[in-house]
Amino acid sequence: xxxERGGRGRGGKKDDKGKxxxxxxxxxxxxxxxxCKFCADKIDYINYKDxxxxxxxxxxxxxxxPRRISGTCAKHQRALQTAISRARxxxxxxxxxx
Amino acid sequence: xxxxxxYELVYIVSPDASEQDIADLHTQxxxxxxxxxxxxxxxxxxxxxxxxxxxxxxxxGTYVVETITGxxxxxxxxxxxxxxxxxxxxxxxxxxxxxxxxxxxxxDQRKATQxxxxxxxxxxxxxxxxxxxxxxxxxxxxxIGMEGTEQR
Numbered sequence: 531x532x533x534e535r536g537g538r539g540r541g542g543k544k545d546d547k548g549k550x551x552x553x554x555x556x557x558x559x560x561x562x563x564x565x566c567k568f569c570a571d572k573i574d575y576i577n578y579k580d581x582x583x584x585x586x587x588x589x590x591x592x593x594x595x596p597r598r599i600s601g602t603c604a605k606h607q608r609a610l611q612t613a614i615s616r617a618r619x620x621x622x623x624x625x626x627x628x
Numbered sequence: 629x630x631x632x633x634x635y636e637l638v639y640i641v642s643p644d645a646s647e648q649d650i651a652d653l654h655t656q657x658x659x660x661x662x663x664x665x666x667x668x669x670x671x672x673x674x675x676x677x678x679x680x681x682x683x684x685x686x687x688x689g690t691y692v693v694e695t696i697t698g699x700x701x702x703x704x705x706x707x708x709x710x711x712x713x714x715x716x717x718x719x720x721x722x723x724x725x726x727x728x729x730x731x732x733x734x735x736d737q738r739k740a741t742q743x744x745x746x747x748x749x750x751x752x753x754x755x756x757x758x759x760x761x762x763x764x765x766x767x768x769x770x771x772i773g774m775e776g777t778e779q780r
Contacts, residue, residue, distance in 0.1 A: 572738065574731035578722075579638070579693070620638055620720055621679035621689070 564601025568610075576609045578616035584623060588614065592627040634669070634697045634728070639710055639719035640689040643676065649715055650690055657694060660706055666698025683717045695724075 567586070568576065577583065587595045587602070587610060594614055597607045617623045637657070641650050654671065661668045674691035683689070696702070703721050710719045743753035 572735075574734045575727055616720060616722065618680075620640065620691075620718060621681055621683060624680040 566601060566603040566606055568606040569603055573606075576606065576613040578613040578620075579622070581617065581622050584610070584614055584617055588623060590627065592624045632697060632725075633700065633723055634695065634725035635703050636722045636724045637694045637696060637703075637706065637719065638722075639692055639716050640679075640683070641692065642715045642717050643686055643688050643690070645690070645715045650692065653713070653715065654692065654694075656709070657706060660709065661696055661698060661702065664698055664702040664705070666696060666702050668694060668696055670695040686717050689717055 567573075573583070587600055589595055594611065597604070600607075602610060614623060618625050639653075641653060645653075650673075658668055670693075672693040674693065676688055676690050678688045679686065696706075707719075707721055710716050742755075746753050746755070
């Protein structure tokens with residue numbers, strides 16, 4: 531068992547890469563379980579006009595947050611992509627921010 | 629069938645345009661829609677809004693959203709007209725009927741599954757408002773993860 535560290539809180543950043551559903555093994559180490567926001571909130575249609583809905587997925591720089599960080603499922607990430615592109619075209623969201 | 633597609637049209641009117649200009653644009657769209665025997669379902673005016681980036685020289689604009697049921701030909705014509713209108717700085721046409729259909733189907737499916745499972749457990753198909761699970765926020769889940777409260 532490699533995870534004998536038993537430390538609390540977050541371990542190294544490298545551990546982020548594991549699958550979301552990983553069970554905690556051994557000691558008190560607990561990997562943050564990532565849940566797709568759209569699945570959890572049962573949002574069927576990602577509306578491109580809803581900036582409040584999209585903004586959590588756009589970090590400072592204006593890029594789209596990758597799935598591995600936000601935890602969005604593949605299906606919803608795809609829908610999110612289109613929604614963000616549309617919102618960008620309408621100048622609701624910036625393309626880039628420096 | 630092809631006549632009954634639903635589209636969403638969003639256009640941004642230049643900040644220099646007056647209220648009258650905006651009203652005129654709306655009637656223009658309405659006229660085209662009528663000429664094609666289509667229907668204008670809904671109009672929404674968001675008012676003046678700051679743009680996320682400059683378009684030309686404009687820093688803000690008036691957003692108007694129109695929901696139209698009609699044919700592709702109609703939208704093509706509207707697209708062409710908006711393109712040549714100087715007061716409109718940006719516009720976007722999106723077909724939404726299929727997306728709405730998908731969303732409806734997913735919702736119905738979910739409801740059906742829930743009802744079936746509830747009946748199987750000997751409960752009434754619809755949950756009463758009191759037994760609904762509390763809306764646990766994403767943040768709560770995160771907090772648990774960070775404190776490492778999972779103990780075995």
